[in-house]
Amino acid sequence: MTTTAPQLPDWQLALQREARIRSGLVLYGNTRDVFFYPESRDYLTLSELVSRRLGRAPSSRFTLTAVWDQADGLRFSTPAQARRWEDIRQRRLGSGPGAGTPYDVGEEPEAPGRGSGTQGERVPLRELIPTFRQILADGSECPLLVVDWSHLLVTQPAHPAADEREWMLTLGKALVGEAIQPLDSDRLKRGTGLLVLIAASLGALPPSLYQGEPRVRLLDIPSPTRSERRAFFLRHADELRCARPRPAPGAPAVTSREAVADPLADLTEQLTTADLRQVLSLSRTTPDELPPDRLFNLYRIGDQRSPWEELSADKLREVEAELRKRVVGQDGAVRHMATLLIRAWLGLAGLQHSARRSKPKGTLFFVGPTGVGKTELAKACAAFLFGDESACIRFDMSEYNHEHSDQRLVGAPPGYVGFEEGGQLTNAVTRRPFSVLLFDEVEKAHGRVLDKFLQVLEDGRLTDGRGETAWFSETVIIFTSNLGAADAPGPEAASQTREAHFRQAVEEHFVRGLKRPELLNRLGDNIVVFHPIADEAIRRGILQRKLEPLREHLRERWGVELRLEAGVEDWLVRTARTDHGGRGLLNALERELVNPLARFLFDRHHQLRKGRTVTASSDGPTLAFDLE
Structure with a gap:
């Protein structure tokens, strides 16, 4: 029985294709995520994935594979590669390799499918890039160097400092190659070394590294596609605690795993694999199994309950x-x-x-x-x-x-x-x-x-x-x-x-x-x-509702009641501007009732007490008030 190799995502196919012909690659976008590696069924960082996909595949042309970042230093796939790198570096310095060199890590075998093979050595980038150039010029090795977290190497991409411009110049010359470059079938078959820069943001890298440089290709690392997200939840269905949603009438029969994986794949669009892992972990912390939408709400906004429900x-x-x-x-x-x-x-x-x-x-x-x-x-x-x-x-x-x-x-x-x-x-x-x-x-x-x-x-x-x-x-x-x-x-x-x-x-x-x-x-x-409010009955209803807060305030603050005689409400409605809608009524209420009422009550505030009533009448051009 033959097994079919899993189809790689499009960006990984592009990575393998471009690695055969370019001198440099810049990976940006979703670079801080983790990525599924079906050969070992592990989740790898991008630098480790690039190291395995390009440097450890059986058909790989690279004989030296190293990953570097400022925190963990320089790491190799095998101890033997570390010793070969150090031999070339010592030849460049004009001395033979000593027994206590930084990369003499002994004969410890690499744990299969785990890690980068050797413990990292803290090597400054200004020393690393010249060694990479020397290996390229030596011709005996075809190196792959992955520089991770490269967006933290430059403080101001548009205006790099003097020491930053120095290593950028060395890096640029490494991408260009030697002054004399033979072009024959052997050279084309063997190819050149490859430098891979991994950055969380393309804007954090100096544009001079890649603009106008055909030897360098930019690759945007996308978030997982729907099929990848669905495969993730199917792969971890046993670890996922999620209630199966109620099937729609007439829907085709699906397995319990598919019934949960499909809605979660839809809900988690544009999320990373790291997000999916956290959704998986969250599902195991809830007292009860939640349906997919409520589980995702709990992860996304911190509340599984929805007022809509x-x-x-x-x-x-x-x-x-x-x-x-x-x-x-x-x-x-x-x-x-x-x-x-x-x-x-x-x-x-x-x-x-x-x-x-x-x-x-x-x-x-x-x-x-x-x-x-x-x-x-x-x-x-x-x-x-x-x-x-x-x-x-x-x-x-x-x-x-x-x-x-x-x-x-x-x-x-x-x-x-x-x-x-x-x-x-x-x-x-x-x-x-x-x-x-x-x-x-x-x-x-x-x-x-x-x-x-x-x-x-x-x-x-x-x-x-x-x-x-x-x-x-x-x-x-x-x-x-x-x-x-x-x-x-x-x-x-x-x-x-x-x-x-x-x-x-x-x-x-x-x-x-x-x-x-x-x-x-x-x-x-x-x-x-919305239509203008011209009907007097409707306008009177609005006025009556707006009068209630005024009555309630007088009752609570002063203990007095407000009474409007017959005809006052109609008089206020006729006074208000029709073209201003409800606000016209509020303006008329303030102008004709509230303002004169305020002056009336202020002059008699010492007489205000519970049980008294303020009466408003419309006998003249303005409202008249009486305190009973």
């Missing part, structure tokens, strides 16, 4: 009635919000885009005149979902009207002042992952700031300047705008006419004004138009 069908049946208690006259907007919450509770949010459920629970764009309930509906949603109106986190987008204001949202880039503090948006979501995010007056934000929302709406995640990831998959995102309100049709116009006007205003702003149709495309059909 604590909602009940009975409570959701009353969602529209609950929202209408705070937002009146906007039945269409309330219905749209209720549909969003029901869809999210059923787990259907974003499924038409991806099975990962990483997108926010819902995204809405509220547009309409001022004072019609846009912000109030967002707060009502937060109170209904999370039992606390403060779960509605508001961002005034007029504060983000400059090009570089995006740094306030996600934090300054690494190396800049304040980058370690993170961003206002990412910090808020990290502290309160279950929330309603309200971006008020979004049309006032700079277009570059809005670009940040592309990733949020598509992937449900955002990485701040510290490299920390904030997850938005448990949030509701609401944008509000007054676009089109200045020239909107009056209250007498048909609702369809007003909706078409506001939708056209939003489209013109994003497509023609900001030239960002992709953001409008992310919003889809979730643009909700």
Whole structure:
């Protein structure tokens, strides 16, 4: 029976291909992760993986393989290779090798499949690179040198220090090779030595090392693919404590391992193998076996319980009635919000885009005149979902009207002042992952700031300047705008006419004004138009609700009751500006009632006591007050 060799990831195939023809490779990206090595079924660091893939394979052309970093020094695959390296180094210095040389490690055999073979020796890089050049010039060996953590070798990549420029020059000459380079079949077959630099960030390396240098190839090390993540959870199914999710009706039969591995592979997109190992360890610390989504929530945001799961069908049946208690006259907007919450509770949010459920629970764009309930509906949603109106986190987008204001949202880039503090948006979501995010007056934000929302709406995640990831998959995102309100049709116009006007205003702003149709495309059909409030009965209902806090304060602070005579409420409603919506009512309430009432009570504050009543009447052009 023959076994098929496992298919290597694309980047490892590219690594093997480029190692045959290049003098140097720069590996960057996901370099601090661990990688599965199927030959020994171990998880290796990248430097060890490169050493084995390129230097220890049966078909390898490299006769010397060494790994170096500042902490562990120079390490070889075998003691014999260490002695050969030292022999060449001593010849370069003009003396024979002594018995006590740094690399004379005796005849200790290497433990199969473990480690780098020898204990490291602390050799400065300025001495290591000249020895590497000498080995290349000697011609008797074909060396592979892996320099790990190379992003820590240079303090300022754009302006390296004098000693850093010295070893960079030596390294560059090693990549170029000798002055006379024969080109024949033997030389092509044998190839040259290879220097591999491993860096966590390409920006931490001086560009002069690789720019305009055809002998050097850059390779971006990606995060594990879905198939690799699925293979990881299948490989460790016996160690994973995870409850099998309930199968969907009509779904094909799968094994218990597959039933758990498939959803975890979807949920962990863009995570590293180190993350997957920690998810595996976390599963063994929970008292009960958790289903995949709750296990991942526990790892990602530190809480397995979700307020979304604590909602009940009975409570959701009353969602529209609950929202209408705070937002009146906007039945269409309330219905749209209720549909969003029901869809999210059923787990259907974003499924038409991806099975990962990483997108926010819902995204809405509220547009309409001022004072019609846009912000109030967002707060009502937060109170209904999370039992606390403060779960509605508001961002005034007029504060983000400059090009570089995006740094306030996600934090300054690494190396800049304040980058370690993170961003206002990412910090808020990290502290309160279950929330309603309200971006008020979004049309006032700079277009570059809005670009940040592309990733949020598509992937449900955002990485701040510290490299920390904030997850938005448990949030509701609401944008509000007054676009089109200045020239909107009056209250007498048909609702369809007003909706078409506001939708056209939003489209013109994003497509023609900001030239960002992709953001409008992310919003889809979730643009909700709020209508002006002209009906006097509705306006009177709003006024009555706004009067309650005033009555409650007078009762608690002074023990007096506030009574409005017949006609006062109607008089206040007629006084308020209709085009200002609910805020017009608040302004009229402050101007016509609260301000004169304050002066009246101040003049008689020594007479205020429990059991007395303040009566307001509207006999003249202004309200009159009487203390009974």
